[in-house]
Amino acid sequence: MQDLSLHILDISENSIAAGATKIKIKINEDIKGNKLVLEIEDNGKGLDKETEQKVLDPFYTTKKNGEVGLGIPMLAHSAKEAEGNLEIKSQPGKGTTITVQFVYDHIDRKPLGDIADTIIALITGKSRDIDIIYEHCRNGDGFQLDTRDIKEELQDVPINNPEVLNYLRETIKNGLKDLEKEGK
Ligand SMILES: Nc1ncnc2c1ncn2[C@@H]1O[C@H](COP(=O)(O)OP(=O)(O)OP(=O)(O)O)[C@@H](O)[C@H]1O
Numbered sequence: 139m140q141d142l143s144l145h146i147l148d149i150s151e152n153s154i155a156a157g158a159t160k161i162k163i164k165i166n167e168d169i170k171g172n173k174l175v176l177e178i179e180d181n182g183k184g185l186d187k188e189t190e191q192k193v194l195d196p197f198y199t200t201k202k203n204g205e206v207g208l209g210i211p212m213l214a215h216s217a218k219e220a221e222g223n224l225e226i227k228s229q230p231g232k233g234t235t236i237t238v239q240f241v242y243d244h245i246d247r248k249p250l251g252d253i254a255d256t257i258i259a260l261i262t263g264k265s266r267d268i269d270i271i272y273e274h275c276r277n278g279d280g281f282q283l284d285t286r287d288i289k290e291e292l293q294d295v296p297i298n299n300p301e302v303l304n305y306l307r308e309t310i311k312n313g314l315k316d317l318e319k320e321g322k
């Protein structure tokens with residue numbers, strides 16, 4: 139996977155498979171502290187302690203069609219390449235949080251990639267009604283997009299209406315531009 143936004147999409151697929159109705163994606167670019175932290179939190183069925191250990195091993199999967207189960211190990215590998223780490227915290231029946239840290243300016247740290255595309259893909263691509271809460275911080279400034287608020291504002295208009303999606307994509311892009319402009 140070339141960039142972190144694709145990893146985020148992949149990890150979110152696990153949450154969807156685990157029956158989550160809510161996925162919170164937090165990106166914290168702490169450039170001053172030279173740290174990048176990703177957090178993906180869901181309210182899916184969770185994992186017990188034993189499985190929590192196993193998922194870090196490549197090839198552990200509960201998928202049944204002969205697939206391998208590389209999503210989490212691949213992200214853990216990307217983190218290690220940038221002197222970081224991946225941590226899983228889960229409570230069976232409550233949900234799972236995956237936290238990944240990277241050294242921000244590490245030469246092998248993958249770029250964030252197109253986060254707007256990832257968030258829009260998550261909003262459109264899912265078969266069930268799942269809420270996405272996306273929070274992006276950069277040196278203490280930040281913005282948030284919460285599909286629960288958007289749905290309330292939209293009333294009867296579906297959130298995957300193409301015009302709504304374009305608007306959301308622009309909102310994210312502008313939010314990111316503003317964060318960069320702060321230039322701190
Ligand atoms: N958020 C989650 N909630 C509950 N179980 C999870 C979660 N994330 C991962 N798992 C469990 O860990 C296993 C391994 O996840 P991983 O993403 O590494 O591989 P996979 O999803 O099985 O396959 P791949 O990602 O390669 O398509 C999953 O099959 C699932 O059983």
Ligand SMILES: [Mg+2]
Pocket residue numbers: 148149151152207208209210
């Ligand atoms: Mg997976």
